[in-house]
Amino acid sequence: MSINAPAKPLAIKDYKSDLHNDWCPGCGDFGILTGIQMALQQLQIEPDKLAVYSGIGCSGKTPHYINGYGFHTLHGRVLTVATGGRLVNTDLTVLALGGDGDGYGIGAGYFVGAGRRNADFAYIVHNNNVYGLTKGQASPTLSKGKKTKSMPEQAIQDGINPVAMAVASGYTFIARGYALEPKYLASIIVKAIQHKGSALVDVLQTCPTYNDLYTKEWYEGADLPEKRSRLYKLEDKSYDGKVQDPTDAQEIVAKKAAAVARSYETDPIPIGIYYQIELPTYEDAVSQRIPALAEKPLVDQDVFHRDVTPLLEAMR
Amino acid sequence: MQKNRLTWMIGGPQGSGINASAEVFAKACSRAGLRVYANIEYHSNIMGKHSFYRVRVDDEDVRSYKDKADILVALDLETLAGDGDHRRWATHWGHLGEINDGGGVIFDSEIGFDPATANRPDLRFYPVPFMEIIKKALEEVGKGEQARRYEVMKNTVGLGASLALCEYPFDLVAEVIRSQFKGKRAEIGELNVRAAKLAFEHVKQHESAKDFPYTLKPNREPRARILAKGYEIHAIAKLKAGCSFQTYYPISPATDESVFLERQQRDYSLLVVQCEDEISSINMAVGAAHMGVRAATATSGPGFALMVEGIGFASITECPGPVLVMYQRGGPSTGMPTRQEQGDLQFSLHPAQGDFPHIVIAPGDLREAYQDTFSAFNWAERYQMPIIVLSDKKLASVYTTIDKLELKWDQIDRGERFTGSEWTAVDAKGANDAGTQAGHNGNGHGKMDLANVKEYLRYAFAKDGISPRSRPGIKGGRHWITSDEHDPDGHITEGVEMRVAMMEKRMGKLKLAQNAIPEEQQFFLHGPKDAELTVVGWGSTKGTILDALKLLEAQGKKVNFLQCRLMRPFPAKAVGDILRGAKRIVSMEENYSGQLAQVVQEQTGVMIGERINKFDGRPFSEDEVVNALAKVYEGAKAEPVVTHVH
Numbered sequence: 005m006s007i008n009a010p011a012k013p014l015a016i017k018d019y020k021s022d023l024h025n026d027w028c029p030g031c032g033d034f035g036i037l038t039g040i041q042m043a044l045q046q047l048q049i050e051p052d053k054l055a056v057y058s059g060i061g062c063s064g065k066t067p068h069y070i071n072g073y074g075f076h077t078l079h080g081r082v083l084t085v086a087t088g089g090r091l092v093n094t095d096l097t098v099l100a101l102g103g104d105g106d107g108y109g110i111g112a113g114y115f116v117g118a119g120r121r122n123a124d125f126a127y128i129v130h131n132n133n134v135y136g137l138t139k140g141q142a143s144p145t146l147s148k149g150k151k152t153k154s155m156p157e158q159a160i161q162d163g164i165n166p167v168a169m170a171v172a173s174g175y176t177f178i179a180r181g182y183a184l185e186p187k188y189l190a191s192i193i194v195k196a197i198q199h200k201g202s203a204l205v206d207v208l209q210t211c212p213t214y215n216d217l218y219t220k221e222w223y224e225g226a227d228l229p230e231k232r233s234r235l236y237k238l239e240d241k242s243y244d245g246k247v248q249d250p251t252d253a254q255e256i257v258a259k260k261a262a263a264v265a266r267s268y269e270t271d272p273i274p275i276g277i278y279y280q281i282e283l284p285t286y287e288d289a290v291s292q293r294i295p296a297l298a299e300k301p302l303v304d305q306d307v308f309h310r311d312v313t314p315l316l317e318a319m320r
Numbered sequence: 321m322q323k324n325r326l327t328w329m330i331g332g333p334q335g336s337g338i339n340a341s342a343e344v345f346a347k348a349c350s351r352a353g354l355r356v357y358a359n360i361e362y363h364s365n366i367m368g369k370h371s372f373y374r375v376r377v378d379d380e381d382v383r384s385y386k387d388k389a390d391i392l393v394a395l396d397l398e399t400l401a402g403d404g405d406h407r408r409w410a411t412h413w414g415h416l417g418e419i420n421d422g423g424g425v426i427f428d429s430e431i432g433f434d435p436a437t438a439n440r441p442d443l444r445f446y447p448v449p450f451m452e453i454i455k456k457a458l459e460e461v462g463k464g465e466q467a468r469r470y471e472v473m474k475n476t477v478g479l480g481a482s483l484a485l486c487e488y489p490f491d492l493v494a495e496v497i498r499s500q501f502k503g504k505r506a507e508i509g510e511l512n513v514r515a516a517k518l519a520f521e522h523v524k525q526h527e528s529a530k531d532f533p534y535t536l537k538p539n540r541e542p543r544a545r546i547l548a549k550g551y552e553i554h555a556i557a558k559l560k561a562g563c564s565f566q567t568y569y570p571i572s573p574a575t576d577e578s579v580f581l582e583r584q585q586r587d588y589s590l591l592v593v594q595c596e597d598e599i600s601s602i603n604m605a606v607g608a609a610h611m612g613v614r615a616a617t618a619t620s621g622p623g624f625a626l627m628v629e630g631i632g633f634a635s636i637t638e639c640p641g642p643v644l645v646m647y648q649r650g651g652p653s654t655g656m657p658t659r660q661e662q663g664d665l666q667f668s669l670h671p672a673q674g675d676f677p678h679i680v681i682a683p684g685d686l687r688e689a690y691q692d693t694f695s696a697f698n699w700a701e702r703y704q705m706p707i708i709v710l711s712d713k714k715l716a717s718v719y720t721t722i723d724k725l726e727l728k729w730d731q732i733d734r735g736e737r738f739t740g741s742e743w744t745a746v747d748a749k750g751a752n753d754a755g756t757q758a759g760h761n762g763n764g765h766g767k768m769d770l771a772n773v774k775e776y777l778r779y780a781f782a783k784d785g786i787s788p789r790s791r792p793g794i795k796g797g798r799h800w801i802t803s804d805e806h807d808p809d810g811h812i813t814e815g816v817e818m819r820v821a822m823m824e825k826r827m828g829k830l831k832l833a834q835n836a837i838p839e840e841q842q843f844f845l846h847g848p849k850d851a852e853l854t855v856v857g858w859g860s861t862k863g864t865i866l867d868a869l870k871l872l873e874a875q876g877k878k879v880n881f882l883q884c885r886l887m888r889p890f891p892a893k894a895v896g897d898i899l900r901g902a903k904r905i906v907s908m909e910e911n912y913s914g915q916l917a918q919v920v921q922e923q924t925g926v927m928i929g930e931r932i933n934k935f936d937g938r939p940f941s942e943d944e945v946v947n948a949l950a951k952v953y954e955g956a957k958a959e960p961v962v963t964h965v966h
Contacts, residue, residue, distance in 0.1 A: 023809075023811055051798060052792075052793060052794065052795055052796075052797075052798060053792075053793060054792075055611075055792045057607075060803070065812070067800060068800055068802070068811050068812065071798070072798065073791075073792035073793075073798055073799065073800075074799075074800035074801070074802075074810070075607070075610065075800070075801050075802075076800065076801065076802035076803060076804065076812075077603070077607075077633065077803060078603065078629060078630070078633050078803050081599060081600075081603045081629075081630075081633075084595070084599065084600040084603035084604045084607065085603045085604065085606055085607035085610075086607060087593075087604055087607065088565070088567070088603065088604035088605060088606065088607025088608040088609075088611070088615070089607040089608060089610060089611040089792070090607075091565070091591060091593065091604075091608065092564070092565055092591070092608045092611045092612070092613045092615075093611045093612070093791075093792065093793060095793060096792055096793060113596055113597060113599075113600075114596065114599075114600055116596070117595065117596035117600060120596075290591060293585055293586060294585050294586060294589055294590075294591065295586070296589045297589070297591075302564050302565065302589065302591060302613055303611055303612045303613050303791070303793075305564060305589045307562040307563075307564045307588070307589060307590070307613075307614070308562040308732050310559055310560060310562070310588055312556050312559050312560050315552075315556050315559070315584070316546055316548075316556065316725060319546045319547055319548045319552070320350075320351070320544040320545065320546060320547070
């Protein structure tokens with residue numbers, strides 16, 4: 005949107021870049037991209053005030069397809085780069101994107117570190133159980149003993165539980181979506197962006213090229229005699245993961261335990277918001293230490309007229 | 321007038337407070353107008369292992385340490401006898417062999433040391449009952465029974481006792497002690513002063529203390545100089561340069577800088593983040609720099625080994641930073657965490673995969689550390705690349721007087737910036753299909769002429785190769801960055817022409833930096849032009865080599881010193897010209913292989929065959945440099961130098 009243009013609501017197309025997309029036909033990434041763009045449109049976020057970070061892999065290309073400031077970083081390091089950007093400019097909406105290998109494997113340390121800090125951004129993980137861009141090796145979310153058509157042998161290591169890991173790490177918003185339900189996914193991403201603090205949205209995603217186990221048909225339960233979906237929405241079972249009183253330690257433990265318990269359900273798999281709590285963010289803590297930051301972000305501070313004489317004088 | 325020239329040494333177990341005593345003494349000397357060069361040697365250990373601190377004091381500027389001390393204060397037996405009695409392979413044999421003829425040894429009479437075993441009849445030994453003195457000082461204020469709690473005051477007792485020998489005015493030291501215990505702790509300060517005084521009087525009773533040969537007098541016209549450590553100077557330079565984001569992961573000997581900065585957060589609107597590892601540190605700093613602030617980090621070899629992918633990432637994305645102060649220590653791997661080595665020059669020059677531009681500069685002393693760390697931020701933004709400032713353990717921890725800390729090149733230069741317009745990538749696309757095509761199709765076969773594109777392109781092919789940078793939040797400055805090869809938009813490309821053009825654009829920036837950085841900051845030839853011998857060195861050996869050159873000159877030896885400072889882009893032509901004109905060349909480095917000598921050969925074609933290397937984890941002493949250079953000057957082959965440990 006140009007400076008002089010009359011204010012009119014932003015449309016979905018305003019969040020699309022004109023770059024040719026090179027994902028495989030039918031890739032679950034399309035659903036996630038659509039979900040993100042729908043959420044951004046619903047929130048009317050100015051593309052100039054949007055910073056989208058990603059790791060490496062098929063999911064890593066996502067920012068290129070979004071009209072906004074895009075940062076396609078390194079494999080596993082997306083949260084670190086996004087945190088650096090976020091902390092110095094709190095005027096922006098920050099999204100971080102990555103795959104399951106990126107976030108839960110090579111980036112596991114940063115996944116935990118980010119949870120401990122609770123900086124304000126939404127982290128959307130494209131979880132398709134395989135490393136797609138290197139042709140389908142087992143990702144950290146594939147269970148032991150499973151074998152996709154792209155793998156020569158069954159998975160010899162077990163899969164991790166991202167939701168439980170997020171609970172343990174301190175994420176203050178933990179949700180799961182499904183790539184092929186972009187509208188519902190968008191509704192979760194909207195809440196993740198609105199949430200103040202680190203929000204994880206783990207998105208179950210199909211990889212039609214390499215993952216022949218967890219396909220669209222599998223999620224739909226086409227193979228089941230009763231032809232029912234293998235997914236259910238938490239709110240449909242009256243589940244509410246939101247902590248009402250963040251000072252109530254008992255409630256927190258109970259809600260965390262409930263979230264973890266739900267995260268181990270495998271059939272059907274819950275989607276929706278597992279856990280949410282309003283807690284001070286890293287940025288809040290920083291503003292307390294550096295009062296000037298309560299007025300404007302670091303990037304707008306005048307730091308070029310500092311007087312270091314007192315520090316030198318103290319050394320005499 | 322008496323010439324002041326003294327080396328004072330204190331040794332004891334880690335955690336016994338030798339640092340505090342040495343630094344109080346150093347400060348008391350500096351405040352009285354004397355020059356100080358103090359350095360510590362310590363183990364990678366919290367409590368118990370041997371450490372020692374040397375304080376060299378002089379009327380004239382001193383920039384190195386001497387092999388031998390005049391006074392030794394020993395808080396434990398190991399300081400005198402070494403650790404051969406409790407280690408299969410002794411680390412050292414004590415410091416008795418490192419005391420000048422007729423020097424003094426003050427030791428705790430409780431440690432069970434018999435001077436007769438020292439085999440140094442020339443030395444004067446002063447057993448002092450450390451605990452008894454502490455108890456006495458406490459009894460005076462009715463706390464005699466608490467003596468064990470105040471055992472840590474032994475260091476002050478040792479310091480007080482030593483003053484009785486060198487005749488340095490007690491009050492000057494007492495004043496510094498008091499200034500370190502303010503407010504509620506003033507009472508403890510007084511106790512320390514009292515204990516020091518009792519020890520002082522105890523030694524004064526000795527007949528032999530009266531004509532002790534090594535004494536020190538305050539200057540008649542005291543001039544309080546800055547007394548600083550290298551890590552403080554790096555940190556203050558970062559503040560001065562407008563750095564507002566520093567990341568780190570704890571590692572010796574780099575951590576001190578970040579902790580120093582952490583203390584300044586409130587006053588200087590600077591954010592310091594302790595990260596989960598160095599990969600996070602570097603990448604957080606990259607994220608912050610791309611967001612438009614001056615960002616920095618600090619680490620040492622093992623941390624740098626983790627950071628390297630972030631350096632390549634910063635470089636290919638033309639990130640305006642970060643500035644990385646790299647404190648070298650003994651390698652490889654964990655190596656010798658608290659010991660000196662100039663072992664990471666080659667690593668810093670080639671830290672990551674592929675060909676990419678970055679700048680590496682190695683300051684030689686604290687003043688250069690101030691300038692270079694400051695300049696690094698300008699270069700980072702001007703040339704949009706990461707900058708490595710190569711420091712080391714010695715430079716970080718040396719505690720020395722500086723006359724004046726000022727910047728010769730003090731302008732802030734933020735480089736080319738895009739400040740906003742009404743063009744956006746979306747709006748401009750329709751109007752300029754032909755132009756954007758090359759940028760967007762990703763295969764590089766479109767037209768490359770983007771001169772008339774009316775939109776902001778982050779990686780536009782500007783004339784000098786530097787595309788004005790934007791940052792998120794700027795109207796019309798939207799763009800993408802990627803660690804993949806990319807087109808002017810910042811989208812991935814694997815196209816042939818685009819790849820070639822982007823590589824040339826990035827690498828070409830090194831030439832710009834080479835041309836713009838003042839020659840004096842790139843290298844410097846110290847000493848006579850027509851020397852018989854030219855020493856080539858870099859980094860923190862500068863002061864030691866310069867001190868040694870003075871002494872060699874007095875011996876009638878004509879030696880000069882080519883200090884290399886800018887390591888990348890390397891001033892190949894100028895350095896090559898100097899070396900080709902030199903009569904004889906010898907390199908002097910604190911590493912095994914002569915890493916600078918290798919760089920010089922690669923860059924200039926000049927082979928430096930004579931290499932004086934030291935890789936025992938200790939810096940060169942002035943004496944070692946003088947001796948090694950004198951031998952080479954007389955025609956001997958250069959040999960490795962090892963600290964004399966007996």
